[in-house]
Amino acid sequence: MQALITTPQTPTGLRLDEVPDPTPGTDEVLVEIELFTVVADHFAHAATLPTGSVPGFDAVGTVVRGTGDGSGPAVGTRVATLLTGNAWAGLRAVPAGELATVPEEVDPGQAGVMLIPGVSALRAIRRLGALTGKRLLITGAAGAVGHFAIQLGRLAGAEVTASVRDLGARDRLRALGAIEVVTSLADLSAPPHDVIDTVGGPLLAEAFDLLAEGGVIQQVGAGSGQPTTFAPYQLIGRRRRIESFYAGDGFGPDLAYLLDLMATGRLMPLDGERADWHDIEAVAQRLNAADTPRRMVVATR
Structure with a gap:
């Protein structure tokens, strides 16, 4: 099969080459990849892998061989897959617990764009516990995680405030369910x-500092690229906490839940610019441009 593999010989650190087909285990299905999604950080992650590795996390494709134990979807089923490695390839062996069927009502590219940020938003919100009637602040809300966190927070009963760098996305974020959009936390109404x-x-x-007593911060990302400095005693004597975020695994049920929300119109999708994996150098340049898209959808065929 063809795959994008890591190499020190190209500007992106990747080249399209022939590699052996994967051999699925008894609890795995073999998926013919139709598309995968890419953000700029994925290239940085690929650079940390040994030469000849196949990078990638999320991908959408069609089952071409079922599981040996009969536990997975049938051959011909379009599925969304999420796990670490081997996504930027023509074929991928995927454990049945790490994939979900893509409903016919859902565009496969929009399904692919949703996978990582959607699962991250869903699992972060679940870790916060009951949210009905509570104020939920989402920072960097104009990004992909924010796009889904606003909607999932609203579905969980929260009153969502979106914090953004500028108000250009205000109308979109309000349409997603934010009751308040601010560019400074000093402007929060509560x-x-x-x-x-x-x-x-x-x-x-x-x-x-602004968090209500008993409140929790789920730190899902660090888009600013800056360190956080706390003043002396800022973390002492307060009944509130910051939790690091770990997505975990076993994504299949959560992917199925999110895709069902999309299929029934309860979760607004996010589009990504489309490209071809033969143009991976151009994809890398586009993701580092001044008007960079959130994610790009890269077709393998």
């Missing part, structure tokens, strides 16, 4: 009880 933080840096320390 303290948040919980926070999903995708920004980090000084904003994380500021959000902690």
